[in-house]
Amino acid sequence: MNKIIKLFNQKSRNILSLFFTAGYPEADSTTEILEAIEESSADMVEIGIPFSDPVADGKVIQDSSSKALLNGMSLEKLFEQLNVVKDRLSKPKLLMGYFNPVMQFGVEKFCKRCSETGVDGVIVPDLPPGEYLAYRGIFEKYDLLFIFLVTPGTSKERLKEISGYASGFIYAVSSYSTTGTSGSSALKPEDVSEISAISGLPVLIGFGVKDNETFRQACSISSGAIIGSAFIRSLDNSPHGIRQSVSLFVNNIREEGD
Amino acid sequence: MNVKAVADKNGYYGEFGGAYIPEMLYNNISELKSRYLDIINSKEFRDEYMQLLKDYVGRPSPLYYAGRLSHHFGTRIFLKREDLNHTGSHKINNTVGQIILASKLGKKRIIAETGAGQHGVATATVCALKGLECIVYMGATDVERQARNVTLMEMLGAKVVPVESGNKTLKDATNEALRDWISNPESTHYIIGSIVGPHPFPDMVTRFQSVISLEMKSQLKEKTGSEDPDYILACIGGGSNAAGAFYHYVENENVKLIGAEGGGMGAETDLTSASITTGRPGVLHACKSLLLQTTDGQVIEPYSISAGLDYPGVGPLHSYLHARGRARYYSINDDDALKAAKQMIELEGIIPALESAHALALLDKMDFNSNDVVVVNLSGRGDKDLETYIKRFDDE
Ligand SMILES: Cc1ncc(COP(=O)(O)O)c(C=O)c1O
Numbered sequence: 001m002n003k004i005i006k007l008f009n010q011k012s013r014n015i016l017s018l019f020f021t022a023g024y025p026e027a028d029s030t031t032e033i034l035e036a037i038e039e040s041s042a043d044m045v046e047i048g049i050p051f052s053d054p055v056a057d058g059k060v061i062q063d064s065s066s067k068a069l070l071n072g073m074s075l076e077k078l079f080e081q082l083n084v085v086k087d088r089l090s091k092p093k094l095l096m097g098y099f100n101p102v103m104q105f106g107v108e109k110f111c112k113r114c115s116e117t118g119v120d121g122v123i124v125p126d127l128p129p130g131e132y133l134a135y136r137g138i139f140e141k142y143d144l145l146f147i148f149l150v151t152p153g154t155s156k157e158r159l160k161e162i163s164g165y166a167s168g169f170i171y172a173v174s175s176y177s178t179t180g181t182s183g184s185s186a187l188k189p190e191d192v193s194e195i196s197a198i199s200g201l202p203v204l205i206g207f208g209v210k211d212n213e214t215f216r217q218a219c220s221i222s223s224g225a226i227i228g229s230a231f232i233r234s235l236d237n238s239p240h241g242i243r244q245s246v247s248l249f250v251n252n253i254r255e256e257g258d
Numbered sequence: 259m260n261v262k263a264v265a266d267k268n269g270y271y272g273e274f275g276g277a278y279i280p281e282m283l284y285n286n287i288s289e290l291k292s293r294y295l296d297i298i299n300s301k302e303f304r305d306e307y308m309q310l311l312k313d314y315v316g317r318p319s320p321l322y323y324a325g326r327l328s329h330h331f332g333t334r335i336f337l338k339r340e341d342l343n344h345t346g347s348h349k350i351n352n353t354v355g356q357i358i359l360a361s362k363l364g365k366k367r368i369i370a371e372t373g374a375g376q377h378g379v380a381t382a383t384v385c386a387l388k389g390l391e392c393i394v395y396m397g398a399t400d401v402e403r404q405a406r407n408v409t410l411m412e413m414l415g416a417k418v419v420p421v422e423s424g425n426k427t428l429k430d431a432t433n434e435a436l437r438d439w440i441s442n443p444e445s446t447h448y449i450i451g452s453i454v455g456p457h458p459f460p461d462m463v464t465r466f467q468s469v470i471s472l473e474m475k476s477q478l479k480e481k482t483g484s485e486d487p488d489y490i491l492a493c494i495g496g497g498s499n500a501a502g503a504f505y506h507y508v509e510n511e512n513v514k515l516i517g518a519e520g521g522g523m524g525a526e527t528d529l530t531s532a533s534i535t536t537g538r539p540g541v542l543h544a545c546k547s548l549l550l551q552t553t554d555g556q557v558i559e560p561y562s563i564s565a566g567l568d569y570p571g572v573g574p575l576h577s578y579l580h581a582r583g584r585a586r587y588y589s590i591n592d593d594d595a596l597k598a599a600k601q602m603i604e605l606e607g608i609i610p611a612l613e614s615a616h617a618l619a620l621l622d623k624m625d626f627n628s629n630d631v632v633v634v635n636l637s638g639r640g641d642k643d644l645e646t647y648i649k650r651f652d653d654e
Binding site: 051052053054055056058059062066069074075076098099100101102103104105125126127128130131148149150151153154155158162173176177178181 | 278280288423433437442444538539549551
């Protein structure tokens with residue numbers, strides 16, 4: 001069974017998913033961060049594929065993305081790194097990135113490599129349902145869950161349309177913004193219940209979740225949250241190495257959580 | 259062969275186009291998509307648009323028979339004088355259309371991206387005209403290079419935001435404008451400056467620019483006895499002036515359509531903007547088209563002496579016309595564009611924009627018959643390029 005589905009079968013509250021950019025801060029940080037997350041009490045991990053033009057991202061992820069590219073990061077390298085650590089990792093993994101690098105790599109080849117390296121799902125924010133349709137069969141063939149975003153502005157009608165394609169969970173964007181916003185969440189508890197009721201899927205909240213307090217707020221109305229920018233910033237500040245920094249970060253988030 | 263200049267309902271021209279938008283932009287794009295055709299085809303819109311084009315922009319732009327240039331090339335050359343428009347280029351045809359549309363959609367805040375500043379000035383101008391708030395994103399490098407246009411935009415009441423991300427040029431300004439739109443979906447309309455971006459922008463901007471070839475038909479009829487020229491030449495940045503100049507002739511195979519890309523230091527070098535000549539299909543700014551990119555799919559920073567051609571992609575319509583062989587595209591290097599500009603100044607007393615000089619440089623690459631009718635779309639005037647001209651003409 002797909003590990004993402006298994007996770008949500010076993011756990012329906014306080015799910016913590018961490019996002020970081022592959023190849024940041026150093027080219028070979030990817031594997032170290034993945035192993036640190038494996039040892040932590042985080043539940044799931046999203047690995048960002050760096051892109052030169054990340055239009056849906058705020059400054060922190062933009063900067064990590066350009067640094068990763070300067071470090072020589074690429075999809076090919078990422079799959080090589082994943083291949084090295086895949087047997088040591090048991091938590092569900094997703095790749096998240098913009099469509100162009102995937103398209104140039106080849107969608108079928110991308111899916112095949114994902115399934116060979118233990119990737120369970122993908123998030124491609126600029127491949128909305130209308131364009132996804134052309135590739136749906138390929139993602140399904142390799143048992144990759146394709147995760148869709150919804151926003152505070154998503155209408156009921158649109159939600160129904162998205163639900164026709166969605167699997168795994170729904171990624172609920174908390175506010176009208178790019179990633180790493182400091183603004184407060186525009187999602188109300190009833191919005192989340194509606195998303196869940198219409199899609200029949202669990203909901204994770206992302207964009208702007210950054211600390212213990214915002215994590216608990218998100219968890220109070222949904223199955224859990226995704227933390228990206230704040231996690232990446234914590235990696236910049238790891239005097240005792242990445243492992244300790246990740247463990248500290250997760251413990252802070254989890255305090256009084258579980 | 260059934261090649262058309264309009265997108266299908268999903269915004270595709272053959273395999274190119276589409277709307278690769280993050281969900282955050284869905285409401286804006288779907289509102290535009292469902293309403294733009296009804297609005298721009300309504301009588302109320304047409305009346306206001308045509309009136310403003312006539313009395314505010316100064317249309318129709320003249321079609322000028324360039325006698326000395328014609329003599330030099332041994333053929334009949336006409337210049338479509340978009341340089342004589344208010345604000346000095348074709349960009350205003352689009353911004354006038356989009357500002358009326360934005361008002362009809364009830365938007366109060368306008369954002370735009372700009373490279374050279376021509377589209378920024380044209381947007382700031384129509385915002386002043388309508389009393390709407392205007393924010394222009396401009397790469398920090400371009401803010402420095404194009405100080406005069408920054409002053410103009412600010413004088414017109416726009417706020418110019420220098421973009422510090424990426425390479426700090428047009429591509430990054432476009433990224434930042436899209437991010438602004440994601441963050442302000444309800445209040446804001448994004449006036450994109452060329453036939454790029456997600457559907458329906460390429461189709462919509464093409465329609466606003468199509469007035470160029472509409473006028474050409476009657477002007478040519480009057481001057482040559484036939485609506486149809488043998489050639490239409492235009493420069494290609496995102497491709498909007500060329501799309502406007504080609505539009506009414508795309509289905510008429512007797513008319514040869516030729517585009518000039520910014521070759522920079524040469525299409526075979528790293529310093530080029532020739533995305534049709536050397537690019538591969540890819541997705542940038544929510545649109546699938548030919549794109550300058552690495553094998554990993556990272557977008558390559560383009561280069562051209564002309565800031566208006568300095569874009570790594572191109573409108574999906576041109577990728578399609580290229581793929582179907584309906585139009586031909588040449589890469590024109592900096593030096594050839596400069597030479598063509600100088601020749602134009604000396605022979606006709608017209609100082610062209612550096613972008614337009616690329617279209618003029620095509621004249622030297624073609625083999626014309628003496629009775630051919632050749633139209634060059636003179637997309638803009640050269641005031642903004644004075645410094646470059648002074649410097650480079652002196653070097654020679
Ligand atoms: C005078 C002029 N011509 C051409 C262009 C290129 O744009 P497009 O290819 O959309 O016409 C620009 C862009 O700034 C311009 O200012």
